[in-house]
Amino acid sequence: MADTFDSGAAGASSPPGHFPDDPGYLAALEADCELVPDYGPEPVPAAAIDSVPLPPTLAPEAWGDVEGPQAPEVEGQGDSQRLAPVKLGNFLSVSFPPRRMLLAPIIAEQSLNMLYAPRGCGKTHVSIGIALAIATATPFLQWRAAEPRRVLIIDGEMPATVLQERLEAAVSRVDNPSYARENISILAADTFRDGLPDLSSAEGQEKLAPLLEGFDLIILDNLSTLCRFGKENEAESWGPVQGWALQQRRAGRSVLFIHHAGKGGDQRGTSRREDVLDTVMRLKRPDDYEASQGARFILEYTKARGLFGDEAEPFEAWLKDDGWTVRDATCARDERIVALDAEGLKQREIASELGCGLATVNRVLKRARGE
Numbered sequence: 001m002a003d004t005f006d007s008g009a010a011g012a013s014s015p016p017g018h019f020p021d022d023p024g025y026l027a028a029l030e031a032d033c034e035l036v037p038d039y040g041p042e043p044v045p046a047a048a049i050d051s052v053p054l055p056p057t058l059a060p061e062a063w064g065d066v067e068g069p070q071a072p073e074v075e076g077q078g079d080s081q082r083l084a085p086v087k088l089g090n091f092l093s094v095s096f097p098p099r100r101m102l103l104a105p106i107i108a109e110q111s112l113n114m115l116y117a118p119r120g121c122g123k124t125h126v127s128i129g130i131a132l133a134i135a136t137a138t139p140f141l142q143w144r145a146a147e148p149r150r151v152l153i154i155d156g157e158m159p160a161t162v163l164q165e166r167l168e169a170a171v172s173r174v175d176n177p178s179y180a181r182e183n184i185s186i187l188a189a190d191t192f193r194d195g196l197p198d199l200s201s202a203e204g205q206e207k208l209a210p211l212l213e214g215f216d217l218i219i220l221d222n223l224s225t226l227c228r229f230g231k232e233n234e235a236e237s238w239g240p241v242q243g244w245a246l247q248q249r250r251a252g253r254s255v256l257f258i259h260h261a262g263k264g265g266d267q268r269g270t271s272r273r274e275d276v277l278d279t280v281m282r283l284k285r286p287d288d289y290e291a292s293q294g295a296r297f298i299l300e301y302t303k304a305r306g307l308f309g310d311e312a313e314p315f316e317a318w319l320k321d322d323g324w325t326v327r328d329a330t331c332a333r334d335e336r337i338v339a340l341d342a343e344g345l346k347q348r349e350i351a352s353e354l355g356c357g358l359a360t361v362n363r364v365l366k367r368a369r370g371e
Contacts, residue, residue: 102134102217102254103143105311106279106304109216110249114274116259116267117283122295123258124158125319126283127219128170130256134217135183136176141299141317141326149216151184154208156225160190173323187211189225200227200240218248221258224268238272246276266302278305286316287354288336295319298329337364 099108107113107130115130117123126141131151133140155163163186171177189195197204199220212218220226227241248255257277262268265284274280280303289296300314301307314329333354340350347365351358 101146102149103130103140103145105307106143106281107134107217107254107256108278108306109254110252111254111278112245112249112257112276113255113279113281114257114259114267114277115281115283116261117297118261118265118285121261121283121285122297122317122319123283124163124166124221125170125295126299126317127153127221127256127258128166129324131184131217131219132170132174132180136174136179138174138176141324142311142315148179148183150214151217151219152212152215153184153186153188153219153221154196154226155186155188155190155221156196157222158188158190160188163188163190185215196226198226198228199244200229200237202240205240205244212248212251212253215253217254217256219256219258223257223259238270242273242276274303277303279303279307286332286336288332288339293318298332300329334364334368337361338368341365341368 099110101108102111115123115126129140130143131153132138133143133145134149135151137145137148139145158166167186171180174180187196197207199205199208223241229237229240245255245257257273259273260268261282261284265282267273267280267282279301282300282302283297284300286296286298296316296318298314298316301312304312316327316329316332318325333356336354337350337356337360340353341347345353347361348358351361354361
């Protein structure tokens, strides 16, 4: 792997499209969350927005002859959806559309994902980078997007001024900013007098529902500010949010949850959150991290469906003034081993300090000495 990775890539100069024709884009919240007076630019007129159809639902006839009390009914037809088992032969004969990647290899269409880290480690920087990569079809860190897609960032924590500064800085690092300006939308709690609805409540989910149409990825930053009902360490509190996330998947959308790490380094609260997730990523600071280095971290996968080999390996990333640099996590570890050896630590002490095997320390030092 190269020591550095160019997070920008050449792309087309004109945007691929606009958001769906939804006159209620902000109106759905205005009744209970009045906009701050004279804040920011006016919304794009509905007449200037193109309509983007959602993926079609499978028709009932696609299931063939289903034995049982009632054949499956397409969601939305009738007052309720009737349930019935489907014969394996019929199920296997259905041509489900393949899941394409929004950001290969970590975020697929109709996938549920999580990124978590300690406070101040760089979660928002990474989530913005992911949004930009997907919206502009440019690479980011070790990931790549094949085509521009639409992204909604729902932010419940950051001051609007700080969020704007971070987005502006990130957009300046891509080669096709027009795609980003058209394909990313922001719903920020700080721009509403009463904040945003509680996503863990049925009422809050209902208010947000009309705003989600037409987006391929929804980024929720973060769980503790957007899902406020119940206790984080109680599995039952996660049930309504999990149900909402599964609804988004059925509607053809992907979700990326941004969350905090607990004192032990794992995601804070109930582990049940990870049950239905496809990809779970954790950021942690390197052993030699210094506060002056800002957003420098090691990214590792704690759950990764479909990731194998080198794609599943952790890596180190660092946001510098001229953009992101990326290298193998083992490179950072090996440098630290050599540095501790130069300070006079014994190999066993180095292994204990870095949490690696004594054989690893010995092998790295031999290679560094040319033995």
